[in-house]
Structures are given as structure tokens and as C-alpha cells.
Amino acid sequence: MRVQFVLSEIATGLRRNFSMVLSVILVTFVSLTFVGAAMLMQMQISSMKDYWYDRVEVAVFLCPPDSESPNCATGEVTDEQIQEIRDQLESPELAAYVDEVYFEDKETAHRLFEEQFADTSLAGTIPVEQMSQSFRVSLIDPEQYEIINEYFSTTPGVEEVVDQNRLLDQLFSIINIATVIAIGIAVLMLVCAVLLIGTTIRLSAQSRRRETGIMRLVGASNTLIQLPFVLEGVVAATIGALLAGGTLAAIVQFFIGGWLQPRVPTFTLVGLGDVVAIGVGLVVIGVLMAVISSLLTLRRYLKV
Amino acid sequence: MITFEQVTKTYDRKAKPALRDVSLKAERGEFVFLVGPSGSGKSTFIRLILREETATAGRILVAGQDVSRIPTWKVPHLRRNVGTVFQDFRLLPNKTVFDNVAFALQVIGKSRAVVKDKVPEVLATVGLQGKERRLPHELSGGEQQRVAIARAVVNRPGILLADEPTGNLDPETSLEIMALLERINRGGTTVMMATHDDEIVNAMKKRVVELSEGRVVRDEATGTYRVSSR
Numbered sequence: 444m445r446v447q448f449v450l451s452e453i454a455t456g457l458r459r460n461f462s463m464v465l466s467v468i469l470v471t472f473v474s475l476t477f478v479g480a481a482m483l484m485q486m487q488i489s490s491m492k493d494y495w496y497d498r499v500e501v502a503v504f505l506c507p508p509d510s511e512s513p514n515c516a517t518g519e520v521t522d523e524q525i526q527e528i529r530d531q532l533e534s535p536e537l538a539a540y541v542d543e544v545y546f547e548d549k550e551t552a553h554r555l556f557e558e559q560f561a562d563t564s565l566a567g568t569i570p571v572e573q574m575s576q577s578f579r580v581s582l583i584d585p586e587q588y589e590i591i592n593e594y595f596s597t598t599p600g601v602e603e604v605v606d607q608n609r610l611l612d613q614l615f616s617i618i619n620i621a622t623v624i625a626i627g628i629a630v631l632m633l634v635c636a637v638l639l640i641g642t643t644i645r646l647s648a649q650s651r652r653r654e655t656g657i658m659r660l661v662g663a664s665n666t667l668i669q670l671p672f673v674l675e676g677v678v679a680a681t682i683g684a685l686l687a688g689g690t691l692a693a694i695v696q697f698f699i700g701g702w703l704q705p706r707v708p709t710f711t712l713v714g715l716g717d718v719v720a721i722g723v724g725l726v727v728i729g730v731l732m733a734v735i736s737s738l739l740t741l742r743r744y745l746k747v
Numbered sequence: 748m749i750t751f752e753q754v755t756k757t758y759d760r761k762a763k764p765a766l767r768d769v770s771l772k773a774e775r776g777e778f779v780f781l782v783g784p785s786g787s788g789k790s791t792f793i794r795l796i797l798r799e800e801t802a803t804a805g806r807i808l809v810a811g812q813d814v815s816r817i818p819t820w821k822v823p824h825l826r827r828n829v830g831t832v833f834q835d836f837r838l839l840p841n842k843t844v845f846d847n848v849a850f851a852l853q854v855i856g857k858s859r860a861v862v863k864d865k866v867p868e869v870l871a872t873v874g875l876q877g878k879e880r881r882l883p884h885e886l887s888g889g890e891q892q893r894v895a896i897a898r899a900v901v902n903r904p905g906i907l908l909a910d911e912p913t914g915n916l917d918p919e920t921s922l923e924i925m926a927l928l929e930r931i932n933r934g935g936t937t938v939m940m941a942t943h944d945d946e947i948v949n950a951m952k953k954r955v956v957e958l959s960e961g962r963v964v965r966d967e968a969t970g971t972y973r974v975s976s977r
Binding site: 659 | 819820824837855902
């Protein structure tokens, strides 16, 4: 009886305030879409960090025949210098930072170069002799690139130390800026959503003052009086959250999966599985938002 | 059933108190008229019993419970034991007579079977059998007040409070409503009625408590309506 009663009250409230309910749905929809987008971007960053920080190394480039770097004044790196650098990389001093070291000779470098630029005009432009030899160093903590950089900055025979993670970091900082913007918009919209839910509940409570007055009079419990209003907000916010989840799923499916992924095959991009997890989170956020703002409103406008 | 012990109620510290040092006792099954001019404190009296307001000083006992000590979440249980009727009926305009009365049972969680059983019974008691499917606007004022009374007593409360229940009704209909209230009172329900209506008070010959500027100025076992000369 009571469940049925609460359900019919919710239905009445949603129908009576249709335009307000619709605006709550839309505002939660937009705000949660931005929240979800920010979450997706951060997931992308962390999955890329996990993946790439294990693979990408610091490259210690050795002097090619005609380099202008001061460390290369004596010309191309000699076999003794190579051995010396190898010993330093494997020394106990650096053992705490260095995980693995391998040497990339000119032939390997040339083969990789040709593979990477196979279909471009760069292919075949650089002869094997002009390729740089390098040590590829993977670090225990990828963030500690600076230690290797400083260690070898003045070593004769080392042309340059390049942290390949730096390239990713640039990408990450772009994504981070986009995340901050998305969160900024999301917060603004969430504030709107909270206020709007409050106003809607208030209107709803006012339009049903007679009912709630009688309910109070005959001794209905506070929970029963307030529940329909709270659930009204919850229903609207949940619909908004589901729409946001659906939109994100569509973006991931058609834009990221269908358009972006084929263009960057080396990256693993976020997929529908991630969207499902985020969608659940968005519904939880929406429901909490609705419950909190409606309870606060009811405390002021629905005296019990 | 209802006991006021030196109750004072002040709404605003600067204003004069609505009730001053009121002590009163209404026994189980009593019928009490609360009379006095507008602003004399009758409505405050009723609101205090329902715990719509809390007393500034003093103690109020309703059905043995100290009203001011009831925790907020238990206030609804107090109100289930106190039926209330108002001058403006307070019916739900889009619900039928049956549904208006059933509403009171539904919202306190009574089962469908109880509703089906109790509502026709109480509607017969107030003389509205055959009008279950009508909407409030299809009824006369007296009939609407009967619906309100049915709703107030369907849960068998020990106390029935009536705030000017005949205020919107013509004299003849008023007497019918009074006869109904008296019948409910004879069934053991304590009835407390605030009114302006001197004819009714004089005709009923019940206990009369007169309030003036927040004080009890008269309390007679079988009184008449007369506004005390000042």
C-alpha cells in the first residue's frame, strides 16, 4: 500500500512539474557528461602511463661522425668511450635507478627508422653510417629521467640524452588542461543542477501543500511525506545521468573507436568498458546530488 | 486526556504572549468548548496539543505523554491519536469522498483490507453512505464537513479537536454537525471544540472554557456562551 502510494505520488509530482523536471534532466545530463568526459580523459592518461612508462626508455645518443655538440669535439664516439659509458650505466652508483640497458647499433637504428617512416618521403634518405648509436635505458622509476640526463651531460662521446616520456608528457599536459576545463564547466553545471533540483522540489512541495498538510494532520511519518519529493529529484537526476552515460558511450564508440583509434594504432584508447564503469559513477553522483539538495530544500520548505 | 499545566506560549519576545499561565484538564470522554474572541488564544491552544508549536513554559500532557518531550520523529504517532477538523474542511479536491477518507489510512500504512473495511463503516457513521464516489465540490458544506470528520475519526483517535467546525455552515447544518460530534463523543472520544458560535454553545450545555487575551477567564461545567464584560 505504502509503496504504491509513494509511486503514485512520484508520478503525480513528475507530471505536474513536467517542464521543471525536464530542465533538471537536461542540466544533470550536461553537467554529468562533462564530469564523465573528465573522468575518461584521466583514465586515458593513467592507462597510457601504465603502458608507456614500462616501454619507453631514456635514450643516450652517442656522437655520430659530424656532431656539433661540445661533447663530440673529438669526432665520432670510439669503442673505448662506448665501453666506458656502458660501465657507468651498469655501475652500482646508477643501479638504484637503472632497470635495463641495451645497445642500439647503427644497423638496428637504421632498420627501425626505415620501419617507422616506411611510407613517407623520409624512407631511404639517411644512410646506415649516419645513424646514431645509442644506449636504451629503462628506468625503475620513469620520472627520474633527470638523474641520467645530468650524469651523462658532460661525458665525452654522449651527444644527447633524450627522455622519450617527455613527448608523452606534452600530450598528457594537453589532456590535463582539457580535463581542467571540463571539470570547471562540470562544477558550474553541477551547481546549476543542485539549485534547479532545489527549486523544482520547492515548487512541487508548494503545489502539494494541501496534501502534505493533511498527511501531517493524520500522522503520516516524515519519511513518507518527504520520500516522494526526494525520489522525484532522484528519478530526474538518474535519467540525466543515464543520458550522460549514453552520450559518452556514443562518443567513445563512434568518435574514439571509429575515427580516432584507427589513426593512432599504437595507443590503446578508452573503450566502452570504461564508459560502463564511469556511467555507474555518474548515476551515483546524480542520485547523491538529488538526495542532498532535495533534503536541504525540504527542511526549509516542508515543515514537519 | 488533555492536561495543561501553567502553559505559556510566546511567539515573539516583544509581543504579548498568546497563552499565559493556562492550566486546564479535560478528562477522557469529556466534551469541552473553547470560546473567546479572535486572538484570545484558542488556535494556539489547539496547535500546542498537536505539537505544531511547543510551549514556551509549562507542561502539556496528551493521552499521558508529555508533548514537549516527544522526539520529532515520533510526533506523527501523537497526531494519529488526535483527530482534527477545521473550518475550511481541508479535503483533497481531486479525490472522491471514499479516497479522501482512505487517504488518512493509506498514509499511515494501513493495508488495503483495512481501508476497504473501515472507510464504508465510518462514512455510514457520519451519514454519507451512497456518496462514496462523489467529489468534494459536488457536496454541500455540511456534507464536506462530515467527510472531514469521517477522516478525523476513521483511525479511532482518543481525542477529536475541532477548530471552528461550524464556522462556514448555516445554523441548521451546524446543529447537524454538532449532533454528529456529540455522537462521536458518546462513543468515548474526548472532543475539544473552539468556536464563536454562541447558539451552539448554549444549546449543547457542555463544559465551557473561555479564553481572553491568553488567560482562562471562565471554566464552567455546563456553561453558556457569553463574552465576559471587560
